[in-house]
Amino acid sequence: MQPMRIADLARNSGPTLSFEFFPPADESGSETLFESIAALDPLHPSFVSVTHGAGGSSRDRTRAVVQRIRTSTPLCVLPHLTCVGQSCAEIDRVVADYATQGVESILCLRGDRPANGTATEAEPKGEFRFAAELVARVRATHPSLEVGVAGYPEGHPETPNTLLQMEHLKAKVDAGADFVISQLFFDNRAFLDWRDRCRLAGVTQPLIAGIMPITSVAGLRRMAQLAAGTRFPAPLLRSVARAGVDPDAVRRVGIHWASEQCRDLLDHGVEGLHFYTLNRSDATRRVFESLGIASSASLRG
Numbered sequence: 383m384q385p386m387r388i389a390d391l392a393r394n395s396g397p398t399l400s401f402e403f404f405p406p407a408d409e410s411g412s413e414t415l416f417e418s419i420a421a422l423d424p425l426h427p428s429f430v431s432v433t434h435g436a437g438g439s440s441r442d443r444t445r446a447v448v449q450r451i452r453t454s455t456p457l458c459v460l461p462h463l464t465c466v467g468q469s470c471a472e473i474d475r476v477v478a479d480y481a482t483q484g485v486e487s488i489l490c491l492r493g494d495r496p497a498n499g500t501a502t503e504a505e506p507k508g509e510f511r512f513a514a515e516l517v518a519r520v521r522a523t524h525p526s527l528e529v530g531v532a533g534y535p536e537g538h539p540e541t542p543n544t545l546l547q548m549e550h551l552k553a554k555v556d557a558g559a560d561f562v563i564s565q566l567f568f569d570n571r572a573f574l575d576w577r578d579r580c581r582l583a584g585v586t587q588p589l590i591a592g593i594m595p596i597t598s599v600a601g602l603r604r605m606a607q608l609a610a611g612t613r614f615p616a617p618l619l620r621s622v623a624r625a626g627v628d629p630d631a632v633r634r635v636g637i638h639w640a641s642e643q644c645r646d647l648l649d650h651g652v653e654g655l656h657f658y659t660l661n662r663s664d665a666t667r668r669v670f671e672s673l674g675i676a677s678s679a680s681l682r683g
């Protein structure tokens with residue numbers, strides 16, 4: 383069988399549709415995750431991705447979830463891999479393990495440094511400092527693996543200079559990245575402007591848009607913390623405020639906003655839509671219902 387190349391899919395028969403999951407901490411979380419995967423399967427995602435935590439046990443959970451999805455479903459899986467605080471030998475072992483399992487693509491990330499950590503404190507001397515170095519390592523050790531990286535339409539908190547930030551993204555694609563998945567955003571203008579700036583900078587790889595439907599006020603606050611720098615447009619915040627204390631109304635607002643974002647991105651020829659699902663299926667399914675899309679094949683219509 384030909385390997386599944388996400389970049390080729392996005393370029394030649396996109397837009398791709400993908401769902402991001404995190405490795406659950408316990409058995410009940412695992413049940414929820416696999417119920418969500420089953421509920422989203424009829425949408426025929428191009429791939430699903432599994433996040434990778436900074437701690438040791440959480441890293442093992444990523445590998446276990448990747449393996450279970452691969453053996454129990456027909457889905458293509460994109461494991462995330464972070465390099466912060468990991469030795470080169472550890473990284474080589476994980477990548478070799480994925481390659482042996484038959485994984486074809488990996489999302490190469492630096493990961494967040496521990497609070498107050500600096501480059502020299504967080505990593506053993508001489509090991510990875512930035513994602514570009516991880517990309518280069520995976521390319522060198524496993525040239526046949528496809529590599530994705532993260533992009534930040536609204537900038538990354540550590541690099542307020544957007545020109546410099548673009549140079550850092552370019553360094554990742556020059557090191558061999560095949561596609562880019564964006565941080566979540568709520569203002570499409572930010573994504574479309576970033577896409578233009580990527581093309582001007584010579585980043586020609588597919589740019590997959592990160593979408594997260596808001597499902598609660600608490601979730602919105604958490605997102606504001608996790609994706610620091612993300613702007614929340616005033617019309618979105620006004621709608622959430624109008625929904626007040628009614629959780630169903632807040633949810634409807636979030637789903638409506640994400641649906642409108644997706645419709646507009648599709649109209650603007652987006653190469654892929656990547657949903658941050660938080661291991662739940664309902665909001666994502668409702669977005670697709672409201673778009674009138676029954677499966678990823680209809681995205682191409």
Ligand SMILES: Cc1cc2nc3c(=O)[nH]c(=O)nc-3n(C[C@H](O)[C@H](O)[C@H](O)COP(=O)(O)OP(=O)(O)OC[C@H]3O[C@@H](n4cnc5c(N)ncnc54)[C@H](O)[C@@H]3O)c2cc1C
Pocket residue numbers: 432433434435436462463464490491492493494495511512513514531532533538539540541546547550554563564565566592
């Ligand atoms: C799609 C997506 C998936 C993610 N998945 C995970 C996950 O599974 N697990 C997890 O822990 N985190 C995840 N993250 C969060 C990510 O790890 C953090 O945002 C992290 O702070 C940066 O990772 P990066 O790969 O973008 O790093 P990099 O590309 O290395 O960039 C990190 C910062 O360093 C700067 N920089 C890069 N190169 C240089 C240089 N040569 N000199 C100076 N500065 C430089 C960049 O501008 C940026 O500010 C994800 C983010 C996205 C968008």
